Amino acid sequence: MATTVHVELIDAVSRERLGEADLPIDQLPESFAVSTTLHIGNGDWHVEKADPVTRAEFAASGHLRLVLRKIEHVDPKTILYSLPTLESALPALVPGDADALVIHEDDWRQIELVSVTHAAALDAELAAIREVISERGDLPGYRRLHVRERIPQPLAPARVPLDDVAIALGSPPRRDVAVADRGSVVAGGFAFAAGDGAIYGRAEHEHVVALCVFRDASLAALVELARTHDLVLVDWCATQVLRPGPRGFV
DSSP states (O other), X not given: OOSEXXXXXXXXXXXXXXXXXXXXXXXXXXXXXXXXXXXXXXXXXXXXXXXXXXXXXXXXXXXXXXXXXXXXXXXXXXXOBSSSEEESOOOOEEEOOTTOEEEOGGGTTSXXXXXXXXXXXXXXXXXXXXXXXXXXTTOSSBSSXXXXXXOSSTTTTOOEEHHHHHHHTTOOOOBOEXXXXXXXXXXXXXXXXXXXXXXXEEEETTEXXXXXXXXXXXXXXXXXXXXXXXXXXXXXXXXXXXXXXXXXEO
């Protein structure tokens, strides 16, 4: 059996030949079926396609054709974030996908009700977010991201029955909540239609532990709940805090 194989290298972008060489077979991987990176010259290249795929095959044929895409290394200092803040922990997930409200993981708890007992932590989080926003200047994104960690239980010590939320919203059908992936749903998650959006969150033992707003949800039904349980409505990315008033949140 031959100890070398003739390798042809093709640029995935230009489709032009990068070069060719006779290489020792034992220096090539057993298979290109798994993601493979090659270091060529001064750069790294990702193998997009190999023909044939396995060492046994190209050893027998004596020829290997690799389609490569150059890996561009980005300076972390040039990366910008699209949002100024994220909640630190995503909720636990369980299998499920039937008729779930799907939200992006970055949207989890971005607009939510928070107990006034967390006033100090709330102020500290908002101050950190405003600092991130102030550093943006004229850039299209944010230089860094503030990860919120101070309020893991936003409604505590209030105990808001899930049934009260459903009734306030007119008892619409309850849906599950999926965070980005339809193959799983939030454990204890719920979502109710409200106007052009939804009110969603998470419950434990039929009491709500997170109560959030999705898109252009109608907020009128939440005003009395917020007043009863001493809650404020917080839009973290906008650094805005609204309190329940006579005709809505103000």
